[in-house]
Amino acid sequence: MSGLDLRLLRARLAAEDPEDRRRAVIELPGGVRPELLELLVGSLGDDDWRVRKEAAARVSRWGDIEGATLALISVVRDTEEVGRRNAALEALARIGRPAVGPLLGEVSTGGDHRKFLVDALGVIGEGDATPVLTRLLTDNDPNLRVAAAEALRQIGGTGAKAALRGLLAAADLTLRLAALEGLAVLQVEVQVSEIRPSLEEPVLRKAAIRLLGWSRDPVAVPHLVDALRDSRRALHAAATVALATLLRHGDDDEVDEVRRMLGGLGPDARAHVVAVFASSDPEARRAAAAVLGGAGASEFAAAVAEGLADPSIADACLVALSTMGASAVDAVLAAAERVEPDLRADLYDAVAALGQGGDEVDRALGEAARGEDERSAAAALRALGAVGGAGAGERAAAALGDDSLPEVAAAAATALGRLAVRGLAPGAASLLADVGLASPLGEVRAAASLALSELGGDSAADVLAPHLEDPEPYARLAAIRALGTLGGAGHQHLRERLPAEDDAEMAAAIRAALAEAERSDREPDPR
Amino acid sequence: MAAGVEMTPGEFRLIRDLFHRYAGLYFNDDKRYLLERRLAPRLDATGARSFGEYARHLRTGSHGRRELEEAVDRVTVNETYFFREEYQLRAFAEEILPELRAEKEDRVLSLWSAGCASGEEAYTISMLLIEQGGFRDWDVRIVGTDISRRVLRQASQARYRESALRSTTALRRDRFFRRAGKLWEVREDVRAPVAFARLNLVEDEPLELVGDVDVLFCRNVLIYFDAEVRRRVVQSFYDRLAPGGYLLLGHSETLLNLPTEFELVQLRNDTVYRKPGPQRRSRW
Numbered sequence: 001m002s003g004l005d006l007r008l009l010r011a012r013l014a015a016e017d018p019e020d021r022r023r024a025v026i027e028l029p030g031g032v033r034p035e036l037l038e039l040l041v042g043s044l045g046d047d048d049w050r051v052r053k054e055a056a057a058r059v060s061r062w063g064d065i066e067g068a069t070l071a072l073i074s075v076v077r078d079t080e081e082v083g084r085r086n087a088a089l090e091a092l093a094r095i096g097r098p099a100v101g102p103l104l105g106e107v108s109t110g111g112d113h114r115k116f117l118v119d120a121l122g123v124i125g126e127g128d129a130t131p132v133l134t135r136l137l138t139d140n141d142p143n144l145r146v147a148a149a150e151a152l153r154q155i156g157g158t159g160a161k162a163a164l165r166g167l168l169a170a171a172d173l174t175l176r177l178a179a180l181e182g183l184a185v186l187q188v189e190v191q192v193s194e195i196r197p198s199l200e201e202p203v204l205r206k207a208a209i210r211l212l213g214w215s216r217d218p219v220a221v222p223h224l225v226d227a228l229r230d231s232r233r234a235l236h237a238a239a240t241v242a243l244a245t246l247l248r249h250g251d252d253d254e255v256d257e258v259r260r261m262l263g264g265l266g267p268d269a270r271a272h273v274v275a276v277f278a279s280s281d282p283e284a285r286r287a288a289a290a291v292l293g294g295a296g297a298s299e300f301a302a303a304v305a306e307g308l309a310d311p312s313i314a315d316a317c318l319v320a321l322s323t324m325g326a327s328a329v330d331a332v333l334a335a336a337e338r339v340e341p342d343l344r345a346d347l348y349d350a351v352a353a354l355g356q357g358g359d360e361v362d363r364a365l366g367e368a369a370r371g372e373d374e375r376s377a378a379a380a381l382r383a384l385g386a387v388g389g390a391g392a393g394e395r396a397a398a399a400l401g402d403d404s405l406p407e408v409a410a411a412a413a414t415a416l417g418r419l420a421v422r423g424l425a426p427g428a429a430s431l432l433a434d435v436g437l438a439s440p441l442g443e444v445r446a447a448a449s450l451a452l453s454e455l456g457g458d459s460a461a462d463v464l465a466p467h468l469e470d471p472e473p474y475a476r477l478a479a480i481r482a483l484g485t486l487g488g489a490g491h492q493h494l495r496e497r498l499p500a501e502d503d504a505e506m507a508a509a510i511r512a513a514l515a516e517a518e519r520s521d522r523e524p525d526p527r
Numbered sequence: 528m529a530a531g532v533e534m535t536p537g538e539f540r541l542i543r544d545l546f547h548r549y550a551g552l553y554f555n556d557d558k559r560y561l562l563e564r565r566l567a568p569r570l571d572a573t574g575a576r577s578f579g580e581y582a583r584h585l586r587t588g589s590h591g592r593r594e595l596e597e598a599v600d601r602v603t604v605n606e607t608y609f610f611r612e613e614y615q616l617r618a619f620a621e622e623i624l625p626e627l628r629a630e631k632e633d634r635v636l637s638l639w640s641a642g643c644a645s646g647e648e649a650y651t652i653s654m655l656l657i658e659q660g661g662f663r664d665w666d667v668r669i670v671g672t673d674i675s676r677r678v679l680r681q682a683s684q685a686r687y688r689e690s691a692l693r694s695t696t697a698l699r700r701d702r703f704f705r706r707a708g709k710l711w712e713v714r715e716d717v718r719a720p721v722a723f724a725r726l727n728l729v730e731d732e733p734l735e736l737v738g739d740v741d742v743l744f745c746r747n748v749l750i751y752f753d754a755e756v757r758r759r760v761v762q763s764f765y766d767r768l769a770p771g772g773y774l775l776l777g778h779s780e781t782l783l784n785l786p787t788e789f790e791l792v793q794l795r796n797d798t799v800y801r802k803p804g805p806q807r808r809s810r811w
Contacts (some may be wrong), residue, residue, distance in 0.1 A: 007690065057786075315560070318564075346561070416751065447572065449574075474572060475574070
């Protein structure tokens with residue numbers, strides 16, 4: 001390239017119109033020539049942020065990546081201009097792994113600029129930086145120590161987690177704060193005893209509360225309930241999120257214990273959780289819904305149901321409503337009439353989970369079972385099977401024979417089975433055998449098979465046996481499972497079928513059903 | 528029966544990973560209950576006794592692929608409505624369309640609604656073209672694609688509940704719809720240029736179906752993907768757009784932090800992305 005060309009490029013990069021300068025950056029020739037790199041690096045300090053961004057993108061793809069990295073590090077070391085420095089840091093982050101070696105070399109020297117380079121290492125997120133960053137946690141520069149802790153949080157991994165955990169007893173509260181926040185972001189399970197001292201420090205309390213959520217230990221609950229009662233929003237909001245974390249990530253026993261403890265939540269704490277639910281932060285709102293559900297706070301069911309209209313929290317509200325207990329059912333049914341079909345189906349399934357029936361519930365579900373949306377109608381029928389009264393069988397029987405709505409007909413078979421088990425559909429077995437198993441729809445035959453297996457009896461086994469040769473694979477699998485559940489004659493049919501079964505998937509399913517039956521025979525029924 | 532069958536955390540991860548591989552969808556741990564509830568009916572329909580067995584069936588069963596489509600359909604959100612995010616549609620109608628009309632000499636206009644759900648967006652585009660009035664003698668192709676066959680069936684039927692018209696003025700409703708019982712049916716002249724096709728954005732080859740595109744709408748779809756899948760899908764959009772073609776994302780979506788060649792273009796009504804092209808000068 002001639003000197004004239006360089007002058008032209010410089011002129012274009014200095015043009016008055018920022019769009020012309022950005023174009024000049026884009027059209028700058030590629031390659032490895034240092035004078036071109038110098039021009040590009042110069043544009044990192046352009047007055048216009050779009051030009052700086054373009055220059056950062058170009059330099060991060062430069063042919064001589066090592067040269068570009070060293071030039072960018074020099075910019076960070078030598079400049080006081082925030083825009084230029086940030087553009088250089090963005091370019092270093094874009095370069096990624098190839099920049100890590102030079103960056104680690106530079107941060108091991110000295111100078112205030114090291115903090116920015118440590119930030120870049122955090123954004124790059126390469127685990128190779130962990131040992132050096134861990135050493136920087138004891139550097140004399142307090143800003144550098146905190147930057148290192150934050151970078152470790154961004155990098156994650158076993159080494160970073162261990163280093164952050166080691167800071168929980170640090171005398172430097174700023175460093176300890178970074179550790180508490182980092183461990184929560186990395187979802188590290190930390191013992192309550194390790195967090196407790198930080199609860200006593202006002203500046204650390206909020207972060208310590210958040211981290212208690214990752215203890216997976218119900219011992220944390222009293223601390224969190226204390227914080228829920230605190231009138232400061234930051235604290236009760238943090239406690240809400242932590243309690244939701246405990247509910248979400250604990251095993252069954254832990255969750256049951258947390259729920260039991262939340263059941264005794266006082267009115268002031270409940271009011272604070274409701275206030276968090278009314279906030280604009282989706283994460284906090286989701287957490288508040290979970291805590292209200294966990295506490296069985298059905299007096300707030302209508303408020304939580306309002307949240308179903310917000311797609312960012314709708315599923316959390318659904319879970320909450322499903323766990324609030326029987327008295328939430330009215331709010332759930334009222335909400336179902338307002339929401340879109342997919343969510344409506346979820347709400348009818350929630351009614352089944354709540355287990356609360358009654359005339360009004362029967363009426364609402366019966367109407368929904370005749371609705372236009374197939375999925376919602378199917379869910380309403382399943383719910384009728386779970387909680388419906390004596391009239392529900394009639395509704396299910398009518399739907400079972402409607403071949404135009406496969407999902408509804410399959411749900412009707414399921415509902416009939418459930419109602420029969422509850423003693424509310426005396427003719428269900430005949431209907432399932434004569435209508436359900438005779439359906440032209442495979443999924444209806446499958447559902448009818450499974451429903452029949454719940455009713456039991458050798459005659460059911462005989463009715464089901466021909467479906468071991470059903471043309472629809474799912475219906476065959478369902479028949480296998482149903483005969484396995486029936487035992488006795490059902491197992492006999494499976495044993496007879498096994499030698500003739502030429503489909504490997506079905507043969508495996510038969511063997512699994514028989515093996516499970518043998519296991520069950522060996523293990524006494526705990527009931 | 529599947530009632531009461533719980534999805535263990537391990538089963539959730541198995542199914543989540545299958546959805547991610549198949550459709551690029553990412554579900555965080557919060558979504559376990561939702562997946563459990565929405566997939567529970569499929570246990571009965573497939574003869575599976577547990578979600579673990581269901582996951583095995585999705586992965587290796589003879590009809591696993593078909594069931595995977597069904598499962599993904601059940602767990603994705605398909606709720607949308609006509610004239611959604613109107614400021615962006617104004618930018619499309621008042622700024623992008625006049626530019627295309629002035630500059631496209633072949634008089635072919637190709638528009639793609641990616642992740643079209645039940646078709647409201649594709650029909651909205653068609654309505655805006657009719658309102659614009661300058662494309663009557665053009666070859667206009669509007670393609671709506673989605674991964675869900677169920678919503679595409681609804682799109683083809685072109686019949687909608689009242690709530691889908693929540694942002695539609697009475698004037699537009701009367702002009703573009705007619706009553707069909709409790710529903711509203713899209714009129715034939717709106718439907719004529721619109722076609723629907725099933726397409727999994729994560730699979731590259733079917734994108735060939737769409738042809739070179741002048742404007743690509745992909746609103747509130749990328750939010751369901753993780754960064755890597757988002758990068759791949761955005762690259763495929765870039766490849767599919769004609770030079771100078773526009774990409775319109777949802778209001779909460781951005782290509783920030785994605786390595787992409789798209790230009791950010793500040794229009795009067797909205798900020799949009801554009802594939803650099805020789806014929807038009809970029810604006811901020």
